Amino acid sequence: MSFSLKLLPLALACATSVHADDTGATTDPRKATVLEGIRVNATAVDAYRTDNASAGALGNRALLDTPFSIDAVTEELIKNRQANNINDVFKGDASTTPFSNGYSGENSAFSVRGLQIDELNGYRINGMSVPAWAADIPVEHFQQIELLKGLSGFMYGFSQPGGMLNFVTKKPTEQPTATFRLGYTSRSSITEEADLGGRFGKDHQFGYRLDAVNEQGGTYVDNGYIKRKSVSLGLDWRINDQLTWHFDSLYQDRHIRGAMYGVIPCQDFGVCQPNGPQFVSIPSPLKGSQRISSTDTGYGTSMRMATTGVTWNISPDWTLSADAAMTLQGRSNRDSAIFLLDNQGQYLEHQYLGYTDYLYRSAQAMLNGHFETGSLKHDVVIGAAWQKNMQRYGDNIFDEADLGIGNIHNPSDFPQSPIALIRHVRDSSSETQGAVFASDTVTFSEQWQALLGLRAIDYTQSGYNYFGDGKRNALYERKPVTPTVALMYKPAAWMTVYASYVKSLEEGTSVPAGQGYANEGEVFAPMTSKQYELGAKFAQDSWNLNAAVFRIERGLAYSVVRDNQRFMTQDGQVRFDGFELSGQTRLGSQWTLLGSAMWLDATNERADPTVEGKRAFGSARFQASSYIEYAVPTMPGWVLTAGGRYVGNRPLESNNSNIAGAYHTFDVGTRVTTRVGQYPVTFRLNLDNITNEKYWLVGWESIMNQGAPRVLRASVEVALQ
Template sequence: MQKKCSRNGRCNDAVMCNRNPGNRLGRKLRGKLGSGFIGESLRLTPLAIALLTWSAHSYAETEMPTVNVTAQQGDESALSSYRAYIGSSGALGTKELLDTPFSVSVATKEYIANQQATTIAEAFKGDAAVTALSNNIGGENSQIAIRGLALDTLNGYKIDGLNTVLWQADLPLEHFEQIEILKGLSGFMYGFSSPGGIANYQTKRATQEPVSMVSVGYGTQSQFKAQADIGRRFGDNDRYGLRVNAVHEGGTTYLDAPIKRDSVSAAFDVRLAPGLVWTLDGLYQKRKVNGSLFALTLADGVALPGPVDGSQRLSQDFTYHETTIAAVGTELRWNIAGSWDMRLGYRSMRQTRTNYDSFLTVTDNAGNYNEDLYRWYSKQNSDSANLLFSGQIQTGSISHDVTFGTDMQRAERINGNFGDDFLGVGNLSRDTTFANPGLPVDQALFKASDTRNIGVFASDTIHWNSQWSSIIGLRHSNYTQHSYNLDGSTSDTYTKTALSPTLAMIWKPAASVSYYVSYVESLEQGGSAPLSTVNYGTTFGPLKSKQYEAGVKKEGRGWSAEAALFRIERGLEFTNSANVYIQEGALSYQGLDVAGRMELGRDWGLMASAVLMNSSNKSDDPSVDGKRASNVANFTAALQAEYKVPTLTGLTFSGGTRYVGKQALESDNAHIIGSYQLYDIGARYKAKVGGKDVIFRANLDNLTNEKYWLGSWNGFLIQGAPRTLRASAEFNF
């Protein structure tokens, strides 16, 4: 089987190969720049530099009396570990990102660790195309939008390419090697999902080098975290591999409320025979955060209030949001003969969610609100499987990379009886305390809906010559959705079959540059009327989306850049003036997505990205027709810099800024959320302590303590996170 190694020689698939940096792909890629993940930048003030330097050294100094500390030479470039060159493209298989006719963004484990990111929004805060819709301290979880389109919580998240349900929950980032975001439609590549995109989490697995890592961390207000990561290959010729990861988080959040999170994962693999590998992995997490807010909404005629401080707790101290997730996956990979491979995989996810949190309705322009306690228990289940064959065929001078197969994904929502209890009246300008009614959360469950999608797909990547190639892909989807009444009877059934084509042309006049045009169609699941609407629980049939994209990707020595023009067309769902959630009309998004990275000598790295967007609703409802799409900023931008101090080897400073423009909160544009700009600074120090690698990190996010609103779906608001400090020490044995 062809080995998959990254451009810096590190194996991306240690399960299948014995880390041979001299293989064909490694030789082809060696010597090209590994620049950084799209990020942010900030001019560091002398005070900030002094504080961060003190923070990094303070950890080292605690060890100085008993051990020897020696600074360790860092990476060859400031950004080399942030740049990914190979990624999964679903049904298209694993490809070099330069050869994919789509926009793909990758957060590597090094970037995630250096940013001390805890959510997917933080992991991609350097990509201007990815914007936060919520946060998992002030709100229930970290929701994101890609190019203004919310990621589908039922079908938009994958683990190793297979679907996993994340209904108001977050996957623990510590267990994953990298996260890949496919921007836009995924119809052929991944099948059924919204046009926002796909987030694919790649599981950490045993590599050829042993892994023994322990880290401890601290965050505002008094959050703490401990993690252990152990990986080994063993047996004859390293036949077996095992990677185990465990995380515990506790303490008090910046809302002065408790948090507790425990997660553990294990990934096992065995080389059954040459070219035949079986993998098995599992992940479990239980997370409970107090003081979280279900959402804040505005009564009719009420103006948008000014944003509140992110550290102000709007909910009661007895409220909480708790989720558990349990996932298991297995895959068999077989190199049948020559270039022909087979992959057979299955993944199951089970999730529970308990709401005992506040819902605020602002009733007047003075900031007065009614506070309700939402009590709700629910379950979400998903199962997915795929069978994929891939190989190469030669027809004269023309070569073909062929893939074909089938997949299935099923999602099920099981709800409990919903409880809504009025607590009292408060005001956004002050803390208000109410007594805990002490009511139970009803755990009597009934099935609300289930969906099933079976797909059959095939594609041909045709290499006409050394410069020109084209992709022809076709997926047939058979989609069924059932909705149920409280007594278990079926209330609605939707069945739809559709063909989803993917067409693309790629021109590579040189090995380091590619121009492409692509067209994709996709099906997405219809929405469900939210709690605040009069037709709550009503579900709608699937929608069809289309995407057109033209772009360029370029890699140079010490720099890289990409740009994409795109247009997305999809069906429109919104809450009308009668407070009824409906599916009617259409909307379009078009824009320009650009990003670039540059290394200035050995010490400086700069990264930047920006997205220009224009969106428009088309509807028979005059209050919505021609208005901007909700939660879409016309302009977002991010800039980041990293500086390796040449006089103190191992010390790196970083800084960034991120701008998000104004957004419409609802489809009728009744409220416009103001723009905001965030600044971050950080420092890390890599050293040898007693002969072992140690990395000290400190990050200060939202340096200026900007107050801002995040607009979530259906006109809900969540306060943005305040200034937060994170510090950690990582020990590698």
């Protein structure tokens, strides 16, 4: 890669940006464009930018008034980039690093600031906890997807410090709408979607939003196949001017064939090396379309989620909300780990089999209000929350099978294990969190604000005798108090400078089975994390800019070799020091730019000599991304797009034995909005990774996955209104 190509994403990132109008009309807010009878007044900022997001225990807040880094992606941007997984949704945020994808790997997932998002505690739908263990949540059903970067202890409770994802479901529309989309993804996957919304009844007091998606066909992996269907339903009832009831549900079944658990270089121990221990280095990246695991390997996931609640506007200054939710996620495993045995590409394909499900139940009540004490203004939140997360295993969850030995440069296709999956489940582990929380944002003057928040948690983690009588055989209890403190200064109404401190706890490390650890199944005590952040936010009509300097300190889990055996241990800490910059701007009346960059120094501290002072696994020192849109002035409704992403090299292990190389990808696209007869129609065409870059994604320690190859996406969307 030439020096100029390396700098292109950075150059674009440093030019902050605004998002382009979905219709392709002029982005000058002083003008309106008539497109064959369609009057377009919304600017690019209106279509892509959001000024508010959920902040958990702080409630819904203006982004400018939150002393944390939050990225929110709107439905329009998701549509126009034709994103169909969470990696695509946040590909424009350089603070995120993809480490798996849902076509060649177990699911689409990314880390934030070098830290992975907790797949059991780091995902929310409308603020309520849902499991996302090795599963993809269908992004088509949401009007906004929000990412809180870093620690979320006060806002949400126990979770890993990578961040918190909140998916905001589509809401009932005020006017009847019906939108239909037909999409194609290389190599032969077809997607159909129907999105219906409206209101009915006296004074339109009842609202509905129904969105159904079906995807089926070949994936970009050789002989890969996907079959996916999902439906979301949102209802509300405006009981009176003050009281509203709502209900939201999501159903999904997703099955993937030709996917794998990951590629694992065996080193420093003889567990999976028949000829004794030797060092196995990372091979050259493979094409993203190359199948490695056998054709019939793969997995299936299902999700059934329902939430309901009420919002009571007690007065202009006080609002009470109460919500309850239940989610059941099931997962059927027939995916394979590819253990590299030597540096010539020889591998053992080892298949994991079994069924797992996760049952989540939660409830939360919050009171938001405003009052004054003398010259001080107070924005307060008082609340209580409860959730119980149960993990249950099928009777043969730990069954495994060696399918055969091949070479990754010419993969074999082995017959599948004849072992049948047993879906009868037994309790394996559970965690229960009860919490009360309160915060007060005190306004001293037009310039100065301070935030103090506290969450008191009653946390219980239980293990059950899975192979025996099913009774509880392990118990861990803790009652921590996690604080948040912040100071905000506003030199002007459109600018905020802040300093914040957050403390959080997360579940202890669970040593995975089937990866050669001598202490597999061991669960360590919860870890404490701390975050210090200094940032600035600027928001104008035509541009915005966010900058943050941060330090995150987290407990360290890593693998060590003792007496020729591999152990997972938890001690010491890992420190993440970084600087992130993102922005949006409008250039003239046609150009729109988004840019983002992150510099990161992640170091292991106070740990075993084999990892002391080494870089944290999976962390890149530098990342940058950019996205450009150009509205063709001579052809209203026609928009051209381009984007780029650069990710620096990343250690594969905590001891830095292997370093996965840096990579860059470039995307292009176009869309046209016009009329066919009396109906507005939008045609979209996107080509991602146009150079077909080959690269490795670094996931869990010592586990790699292929990066996505060149992918073509095309769709046509018709609005019947």
